[in-house]
Amino acid sequence: MTHLMILPILIPLLTGASLLLLYPTPVGVQRLVSIASTVMLTLLGLWAVSTAGSGELTLYHLGDWQAPFGIVLVLDRLSAIMLLLTAGLSLFCVLYASRGIDRQGAHFHALFQFQLAGINGAFLTGDLFNLFVFFEILLIASYALLLHGGGRARSRAGLHYVIINLVSSALFLLALGTLYGLTGTLNMADLALAVAATPAAGQPLLTAASMLLLVVFGIKAAVLPLLFWLPRAYSASSAPVAALFAIMTKVGVYAILRVFLLVFGLGESPANQVAWGWLWPLALLTLGLGGIGALGSASLRTMTAYLVILSVGTLLATISFVTATTLGAALFYLIHSTCMTAVFFLLADLLGQQREQGYDRFSDIAPMGHRWLLGGIFFIAAISMAGLPPFSGFISKLWILQATSGEPQGFWLWGVLLAAALLILVAVSRAGSGWFWRPGKMTAPRPLDRVCVWLVCLMIGVSAGLSALGEPVINYLELTAEQLLVPQAYIDTVLPESARLAREVAP
Amino acid sequence: MELLYALTLGVLTSCGIYLLLRARTFTVILGLTLLSHAVNLYLFASGRLATSAPAIVGFADHSADPLPQALVLTAIVIGFAMTAFVVVLALKAAVELRNDHVDGENPDEDRP
Numbered sequence: 001m002t003h004l005m006i007l008p009i010l011i012p013l014l015t016g017a018s019l020l021l022l023y024p025t026p027v028g029v030q031r032l033v034s035i036a037s038t039v040m041l042t043l044l045g046l047w048a049v050s051t052a053g054s055g056e057l058t059l060y061h062l063g064d065w066q067a068p069f070g071i072v073l074v075l076d077r078l079s080a081i082m083l084l085l086t087a088g089l090s091l092f093c094v095l096y097a098s099r100g101i102d103r104q105g106a107h108f109h110a111l112f113q114f115q116l117a118g119i120n121g122a123f124l125t126g127d128l129f130n131l132f133v134f135f136e137i138l139l140i141a142s143y144a145l146l147l148h149g150g151g152r153a154r155s156r157a158g159l160h161y162v163i164i165n166l167v168s169s170a171l172f173l174l175a176l177g178t179l180y181g182l183t184g185t186l187n188m189a190d191l192a193l194a195v196a197a198t199p200a201a202g203q204p205l206l207t208a209a210s211m212l213l214l215v216v217f218g219i220k221a222a223v224l225p226l227l228f229w230l231p232r233a234y235s236a237s238s239a240p241v242a243a244l245f246a247i248m249t250k251v252g253v254y255a256i257l258r259v260f261l262l263v264f265g266l267g268e269s270p271a272n273q274v275a276w277g278w279l280w281p282l283a284l285l286t287l288g289l290g291g292i293g294a295l296g297s298a299s300l301r302t303m304t305a306y307l308v309i310l311s312v313g314t315l316l317a318t319i320s321f322v323t324a325t326t327l328g329a330a331l332f333y334l335i336h337s338t339c340m341t342a343v344f345f346l347l348a349d350l351l352g353q354q355r356e357q358g359y360d361r362f363s364d365i366a367p368m369g370h371r372w373l374l375g376g377i378f379f380i381a382a383i384s385m386a387g388l389p390p391f392s393g394f395i396s397k398l399w400i401l402q403a404t405s406g407e408p409q410g411f412w413l414w415g416v417l418l419a420a421a422l423l424i425l426v427a428v429s430r431a432g433s434g435w436f437w438r439p440g441k442m443t444a445p446r447p448l449d450r451v452c453v454w455l456v457c458l459m460i461g462v463s464a465g466l467s468a469l470g471e472p473v474i475n476y477l478e479l480t481a482e483q484l485l486v487p488q489a490y491i492d493t494v495l496p497e498s499a500r501l502a503r504e505v506a507p
Numbered sequence: 508m509e510l511l512y513a514l515t516l517g518v519l520t521s522c523g524i525y526l527l528l529r530a531r532t533f534t535v536i537l538g539l540t541l542l543s544h545a546v547n548l549y550l551f552a553s554g555r556l557a558t559s560a561p562a563i564v565g566f567a568d569h570s571a572d573p574l575p576q577a578l579v580l581t582a583i584v585i586g587f588a589m590t591a592f593v594v595v596l597a598l599k600a601a602v603e604l605r606n607d608h609v610d611g612e613n614p615d616e617d618r619p
Binding site: 124130133136143147151155156158159160162163166167169170173174176177178180181184186300 | 535539542543546547555572574578585589593597600603606619
């Protein structure tokens, strides 16, 4: 048993706690500690990806209590990818924030680390109640991060965000109570066996619990009827926070993948069929709404928030086909869309600072400093976002289209996805031409923060690298998808044989 | 006992949802509190209701399932922290936005 597995949770927790004590020290020290912790997380993410690459699952028994009685952490390919993605993204965010935004409010770095602890924990845990606890950790940190910097817009958006998430926590607990009452366990692997063995009398309750979980994860991921909190919350928060939040909706998507492919995925007629049936039309509608919202939004940050919604719609629509190729394509798109929406949130801040008035609003036609440089970056980012060649946006979209071409329902996804891509293209072109072509040159351009520009360029570079190194990444993701579709292997690793046998003998 | 328990849960939940859909932050927070009480009771009941059954094996003929009790304790602590946070946030919003409407603006004030 390697203790490295607990570190992605422990390091940010301890760093966050010590940053609270370090608060009276100069801000430089806090930044250094925070960045050091995030760099360590990135290294751990690389370790996780290479360890999980062998195809074996790595287990960690907390307190050495055996599953299903104790809580286990499980590292498989999907968790490893999510860990690395979170760590990489947060490194960029914390570096960007260290250029000054972290001083706009108190305890930015401590909250940031707590948020990372919650996200990493949610990706690693193999226990459903533990997942709830990590959700709460990441949520309470995100409540405070959302308000970072203060202001009326943030207070208003924050209130909505907090209340809807508290309701979703209540629903999560209701689902957990129902599942525990039915099966007597909350360990995901054990639960999968128990769910598959549920007698017919328990099926309606089981379906109710699974749909409650779908609603909870749908609120996190922002699926259509549950997404109206997102545009306001994301567009009100400060740039590095919004960029980090790009991973938050993906936590919901991860939870859907994990729970509905593992816990409700066993048996002759798996309990997850109802969920996929609901998810497919809702995801398509989400995708369409994202495109329309992006076209109709009044500022770059709101537009990016709708791009987040669009990416969630694309992801879930692709996932609901539940084949190895579509899951692989969806995971590639997940990495790409997380990077690019984060880039857009940072870019909105970078561009907004250089405009004479209006910050990131489209309606103001104001002169802009450093037009050529920023315009060029925006152009490349927009190309990648809209899915034009040669960047990862193109490859991911191509893969999704290819993977769904053989499916009878693929036709619908093709239509909506391509129409939404056209809407994005129109939206970003309109934004770009309005900002960079029409207004004159700024007489005295404001100083441009070179480090921030480099950070954004580097993130776009990562996206380009993803398409250049496409093949190994795609191979890894295809293996991930195959691993996800064989829940039995997960269960065999997590549960000792005695626990499995007990479950099979039980009536 | 089951009937009483179920009725309590039902009344708590319906009152909670009704208050949650109101337009002032204070009533919404009250609604959240009632809802979380209902949820905690529900979690507790998921280990089956029993009288005179301690949660420790060997002290009586029947012992109660200790796990839901642990879950409820966790849920209560988290719920308490969240409620405290949302109260502070609502106060902050009320001061900054100068009203306690959940949308931050008071539709009644504009009317003649």
